[in-house]
Amino acid sequence: MDKIDKLVVCGVGLIGGSVALALRRARLVNRIVGVGRRPEPLAMARQLGVIDEIATDWADALDGASVVLLAMPVGQMDAVAAAIAPHLAPGTIVTDAGSTKRDVIEAIYRHLGAHLGTVVPAHPIAGAEKSGPAAAQAELYRGRKVVVTPLPENTPEAVARVREMWAACGAVLHEMSPQEHDRVFAAVSHLPHLLAFGLVHDLAGRANAEQLFSYAASGFRDFTRVAGSHPEMWRDICLANRHSLLAELDAYLSELAYLRALLLDGNGPSLEAVFADASRARNEWADKAFPATPSGE
């Protein structure tokens, strides 16, 4: 791909920082400028070599920018889109890394109507339960999916530029409609996060919480790993995608009502049938999706 002369990263944490590290290592960027709400992460990102410079205002940040990556929690998308609009030069490519897409696209139409050709929404399917610049890693996106949800107004060149940026990070590119994207990720990502946060919150509030945690083992560790995720980021995701998330939560509550009835009835055959279906589906999926690590170990 053509080298990016000036990359602007808004939100220099795990997601934005890892893109910066990957492109720098690939020698595909000349200057990386960080912007954000709080000075501490920016200072740490510069200290760690994730970014080269810190911009203190958007005029400065966007001056001569080639590509702008919006990688802050999605709850800030509306304010950031409004803030960059006056300073955005024609031809500057803007993309985002938000875990939800409908709300991001609404913010784009609200504030960036003059730039719809070059603002290309995307979502990298990668993360870790640690956050912040120190958690950033050049390999985070290697072999991971990135879902691009282009706007009808996007120019083919802008979409191609965003795709090649993610490809340079080692990612595998996919495209979806924003609606389909938000439905799919409510089911396989947003709901599991909500469920894990809920279980830990329930147990942590018990009088015997310390005893309970002392007997929790590797199954509990893995089940709750996503509950270690960034609270504000997940608050924003759950709110931004709450309609699809509520639909998934209600489907899951029906499943739990069914399992509860089987337990009450002591219905062993039906319980075993549910467990056997789930076990087969889960292991077939994990063996295929993580071939190097069968069953996700």
Added chain:
Amino acid sequence: MDKIDKLVVCGVGLIGGSVALALRRARLVNRIVGVGRRPEPLAMARQLGVIDEIATDWADALDGASVVLLAMPVGQMDAVAAAIAPHLAPGTIVTDAGSTKRDVIEAIYRHLGAHLGTVVPAHPIAGAEKSGPAAAQAELYRGRKVVVTPLPENTPEAVARVREMWAACGAVLHEMSPQEHDRVFAAVSHLPHLLAFGLVHDLAGRANAEQLFSYAASGFRDFTRVAGSHPEMWRDICLANRHSLLAELDAYLSELAYLRALLLDGNGPSLEAVFADASRARNEWADKAFPATPSGE
């Protein structure tokens, strides 16, 4: 510890097979005899060197037995306790590896009343989502907890013998009442398994299941790892401990009802407070419980 002359393992899968491998590697057992319902796992266990011999009936198996480890699914405990009673010699130590204890102890009182001094219930807190003899590993119990729930009738010698057997596998010994054991593990083990089985079962039944799984990533992999567990074993655990499990499920359903209301109201501050509490509690626990692997990675 004194070497075990003849160890009888009923159920030569992950749990029983791993004890056999650990004691053999430690050179603490002369002969390991396997028993079980089906010939295939027994043949595989002998082929893999997990056991030395296969016993085809209990009279043969228990003849001269030093220690008997009952490691089959807990649903078989009543039948097995009844079957061994007529052949059990005084002085033979019997223990189990069941994940629930109240039901196991009821079976012991029903059928082994003449042997209460030497029948010592226990539960190793270790597992993997793979099962069967091929999954057995000598290191499975290294550093893991084993909870012994002694009967008032147990002799100190019998309890000591069972404790040292597990210690020889590398385990850390704990003691609890059966009631407390079953309450604690309903919360930190049995409920998470039920929840993971339920989520995978829900999604696997969808018309677009293949698409959903294709976008599931490492968070989903870890959240659902326990859903790859042995269906019959978990059917038995859920039925055996269903009163404590239902109490935990209902507490969790209240938590989900609260989270659902927060989503409906778009209550960001309260959602973030729940997520922040959970994230802090989970990461503090994981950093302490798995120091070599912070946050459970």
